[in-house]
Every structure is written in C-alpha cells, then in structure tokens.
Amino acid sequence: MTRPGFDAVRCIVVKVGSSLLQSGPSVIDAIADDIASLAGQKKRVVLVSSGAVALGRPRLGLGGGSLTLEQKQAAAAAGQPVLIGEWERAFARHGRATAQALLTLDVTESRRHWLNARATLHTLLDLGAIPVVNENDTVATDEIRYGDNDRLAARVAQLVGADLLVLLSDIEGLFDHDPRTHPEAALVGEVERIDASIHAMAGDANALTGVGTGGMRSKILAAEIATASGCATAIGPGAAIRPILRLQQADCGSWFHPTGSAVSARAAWIAGAHSPNGEIRIDAGAASALQAGKSLLPVGAVTIEGQFERGDAVRIIGPDGAAIARGVSGYDASDARRICGCRTGDIEALLGYRRAAALVHADDIVLSSPVVTGRSHV
Numbered sequence: 001m002t003r004p005g006f007d008a009v010r011c012i013v014v015k016v017g018s019s020l021l022q023s024g025p026s027v028i029d030a031i032a033d034d035i036a037s038l039a040g041q042k043k044r045v046v047l048v049s050s051g052a053v054a055l056g057r058p059r060l061g062l063g064g065g066s067l068t069l070e071q072k073q074a075a076a077a078a079g080q081p082v083l084i085g086e087w088e089r090a091f092a093r094h095g096r097a098t099a100q101a102l103l104t105l106d107v108t109e110s111r112r113h114w115l116n117a118r119a120t121l122h123t124l125l126d127l128g129a130i131p132v133v134n135e136n137d138t139v140a141t142d143e144i145r146y147g148d149n150d151r152l153a154a155r156v157a158q159l160v161g162a163d164l165l166v167l168l169s170d171i172e173g174l175f176d177h178d179p180r181t182h183p184e185a186a187l188v189g190e191v192e193r194i195d196a197s198i199h200a201m202a203g204d205a206n207a208l209t210g211v212g213t214g215g216m217r218s219k220i221l222a223a224e225i226a227t228a229s230g231c232a233t234a235i236g237p238g239a240a241i242r243p244i245l246r247l248q249q250a251d252c253g254s255w256f257h258p259t260g261s262a263v264s265a266r267a268a269w270i271a272g273a274h275s276p277n278g279e280i281r282i283d284a285g286a287a288s289a290l291q292a293g294k295s296l297l298p299v300g301a302v303t304i305e306g307q308f309e310r311g312d313a314v315r316i317i318g319p320d321g322a323a324i325a326r327g328v329s330g331y332d333a334s335d336a337r338r339i340c341g342c343r344t345g346d347i348e349a350l351l352g353y354r355r356a357a358a359l360v361h362a363d364d365i366v367l368s369s370p371v372v373t374g375r376s377h378v
Contacts, residue, residue, distance in 0.1 A: 003190060003255045004232070005248045011044040011125075011162040012244075015153035015222075017169040020238040021051035021083065025090070027239050031168065032090035034244035035130060039096065044125040046160055048133045048153040049087060055079035076137035087132050097129045102136035108155040111328070112311035118159050119356070125160070150222035157231045161363075165226045166247065167219050168238030173254035174216060178203055191256045194224045228260040267366045270313060270326055278306025278333055280359060281317040290316070290325055290365060295358035298339040298347065308333045316360065325367045327360035 006012075014035060020027050035045050053072055056079025057063070062071060084100045091098050101121065107113040124131045135152055150167060157165040177185040191198060202217040216235075223233035236243060236253025246252045282290075286300025296316065308314055309332045316325040329336065336359060338350050348354040 003248070003250050006038070006041075006043070006164070006245070009043060009163045011046075011160055012038060012164045012166060013046045013048060013153055013157040013160065013162045014166045014244060015048040015149060015168065016050065016238055017149070017167075018050040018054040019170040020168060021049070021086070022054060023170075023239055025086070028086055028090050029093070030241065031238060031243055032087065032094070034242055036091065036094035036096055037245065039128070039130065044160070046121060046125070046131045046133060046156060046162070047087065048149055048156055049083060050134065050149040051083045052076040052079035052134055052137060055082045073138050080134065080138070083134065084132060087130075091130055097127075098132050099124045099129045101131050101133045103133060103152065103156075104136045104139065108152075108159060112309060114159065115311045115328070115330075121156075121160050148218045150218040151225065154222040154225035154231075154233075157226050158229050162226075162231050165222070165231050165233045166244055167222060167233065167235045168243055169219070169235070170237065170239065171216065171235075172237050173235045174198070174201055174220070176201055188254050189250060191223075191254060193259055194220060194227065194256065223256040227256050227258045230258045230261045232256065232258050270328060270364065270366045276306075276315045276326060277308035277312045278304065278329070279315045279317050280304055280327075280329070280336070282319070284319045287318045287324060290367065293362055295362040296327065296360040296365065297344060297357060298336075298342050298359050299344070301336070301340045301359055304333055304337045304340050306333060314360070316365070323368060325365050327366070328364035329360055330356045330358055330364075 014031070016031060020031075035047060038045050053067075053075045056075035056077065057067075059078045059082070060075055062075055067075065080100075080102070084098065088098050101117070101124075103117065107117050121131050121133075133152070133156055135149065153165060153167065156162075172179075172187055174188045174191070175182075175185040176188055179185040188198075188201065199217075199220060202220040203215070219235050223235070226233045233256040234247040234253055235256075236247050240246060240252075247255070280296065280301055281303045282296065282300050283302055286296055289300065290296060306314075308329055310329060312329055313326055314329045315323045316327055318324040331339070335351055339347050339359075342350060344357045347357070
C-alpha cells in the first residue's frame with residue numbers, strides 16, 4: 001500500500017511531545033512553519049501540544065525525577081502560559097492567531113461536552129485560527145496524564161473528524177527493534193494494520209529522559225484509536241527539517257493506514273450506543289431532505305416528544321409515523337419545542353442566543369428505513 005500525500009487531506013491534528021519543546025525556538029518555529037503552510041492550503045489544522053509540566057518545572061524550582069500529583073499540577077499551571085506564549089510567538093510570524101483549548105477526560109467521554117468542544121474547535125478553524133490543545137493538567141484528579149497526550153491527540157482527531165494524525169517526537173518512527181539496544185533495527189515505513197506484532201515492536205514507554213510521559217507504545221495505542229476511525233496516522237521526528245511535510249515521503253517516519261471508516265464508526269455509535277430519549281416528528285419535506293443527506297432544520301419539525309438534553313440520541317419519526325432515523329440532537333427538548341416549525345432566521349429571536357441552524361446535523365443522522373415522502377412543506 002503506497003503512502004498518500006496531503007492533497008486529499010482536509011483536516012490534520014498535529015501532536016508535539018514535551019521533549020521537542022525542550023529543543024528550543026527553532027524546532028517550534030519549524031513546526032509552526034509547516035502548519036502555517038498547510039493552513040495556507042486551506043487545510044484545517046489543530047495542534048495538540050505537550051510541555052506545560054516540563055516548562056513549569058524550572059519556573060518553580062522543581063528539578064529532575066518524579067513529581068507528586070500536586071507538584072505536577074502546580075508545574076502545569078506555571079508552564080501553560082509559557083507554552084501558549086511560545087506557540088503564539090511562532091504563529092504570529094505568519095499572521096496566524098492561536099487559541100488555547102484545555103480539555104479534560106470528561107470532555108471527550110461525555111457526549112454533551114464532546115459536542116460543545118467540537119463546535120468550539122470548528123468555529124476556531126472556520127475563523128482561520130490554530131487551536132492549541134492540551135490536557136487541563138491543573139485540574140486532572142485521577143491521573144495527571146490523559147493516559148498521555150498521544151491518546152488525547154487521537155481523541156481530538158476523532159472530535160474534529162480529522163483525516164490525518166501526525167505524532168511528532170524525538171524519535172524517527174516505529175522500528176522493528178529498539179534502536180537504543182539494537183543498532184541493526186530497521187524503520188517500519190508502512191503499517192496496514194496494527195496487530196500483536198506491531199504492539200511487540202513498540203516496547204515500553206520511554207522513561208529515560210524524564211521529560212515526557214509517552215513513548216512508542218502510547219503512540220501505537222493512539223494510532224490504533226485514530227486508524228479505527230478512518231484517520232491515517234504518521235509518526236516522525238519533530239526536530240527534522242520540514243517535520244510535517246516531509247512525512248509525505250516514503251522513507252520518512254512511519255505511516256499507519258486507516259482500517260475503519262469515520263462514517264461507519266460514527267453511524268454505529270449513533271445507531272447502537274444510545275437509547276433514544278425523545279422523538280422529533282417531521283413533515284414530508286424534511287423527510288426528503290434527510291434522504292438526500294441533508295440536516296434536519298427546525299422548519300421541518302412538526303412535534304417534539306420526550307425529555308432530552310443537547311447531545312442525546314433521538315428518534316426521528318416520518319410523516320407516516322414510522323421511525324426513519326436516529327440522530328444526535330443539537331438542542332435540548334425545551335428549546336427544540338420553542339423553535340419547532342420555525343425558520344432558521346428566527347432561532348435567535350425565539351431563544352435569545354444563536355447556535356447551529358440544524359436541530360440535528362447531517363453528520364449526526366443515521367437513516368434506519370426507507371423514507372416515505374409526500375407533499376413538501378415548502
């Protein structure tokens with residue numbers, strides 16, 4: 001299987017490890033140069049950056065070695081302003097605004113929080129900004145790590161619907177043996193499927209430097225999450241010249257091909273992972289729109305039944321009374337009732353705030369049966 005270029009890629013998540021942040025401004029600038037180049041090609045790029053704890057340690061006089069949870073949280077609080085400042089400086093050279101987004105585990109595991117975070121990140125991307133994501137280590141309680149930011153990056157890739165996840169670190173890629181102890185180790189350039197043999201190559205997390213929390217094992221686990229959702233993953237050295245763009249070359253880094261489909265994974269989640277908490281009954285025109293792959297707009301809704309929150313699964317009932325789809329509601333039941341049947345331009349006046357135009361976005365709809373249509377409401 002040949003390695004694709006970036007031409008067909010629409011959205012990229014780039015993760016930068018802590019060790020790279022310790023390498024100085026030139027490495028940060030080179031990464032920012034590549035991201036700015038991709039953004040200039042109308043690619044949507046989200047940056048996931050580790051380094052807050054590592055940058056905060058010297059500011060608080062915390063030397064090498066292990067830290068308590070409280071010390072890690074304090075170091076993260078001291079280091080996060082430095083971290084975002086470095087990226088702000090690097091992207092300002094290209095006239096690109098950055099925006100800090102600190103996430104916690106519940107954001108990607110709770111559907112309501114997931115929708116809120118996704119909306120914010122997509123809005124930032126629509127406005128041309130570069131979101132800089134990190135875990136909010138200062139308030140993390142179970143562990144300071146997400147697992148680690150490799151896993152966080154994979155979840156962010158799912159969150160924004162990325163086509164490509166790039167994991168940059170101080171390592172060249174996946175080797176068939178540990179290159180620190182096996183000089184003959186060979187770089188694995190292409191991985192079609194992550195199996196037991198690939199996991200065996202990854203070995204243990206690299207704890208030699210005391211800087212980062214991840215290693216090749218965490219990167220393989222992140223690649224497994226991403227590729228199963230239809231997102232290719234590339235692992236390569238962040239200190240190289242053109243560290244991101246060079247990964248298009250067959251002899252650079254390791255490339256993991258997708259094994260699943262983002263659409264099929266999402267459809268399975270919507271269709272089977274939730275018990276719908278309510279129903280939206282729609283007219284024939286809206287039913288036709290859904291069949292054509294369109295979003296469900298308030299004007300096509302006839303009645304709202306049940307109690308549900310924004311982000312809950314709902315049944316969508318056609319004009320003949322049959323369930324024709326499931327979807328994830330963009331509004332809670334109370335607000336959905338207030339805008340039921342109204343036109344998009346009236347939403348803000350009715351609710352007092354402006355949100356998405358759709359009751360249920362097309363990306364959040366899974367059709368369950370042929371749609372019975374009649375005369376349109378239009």
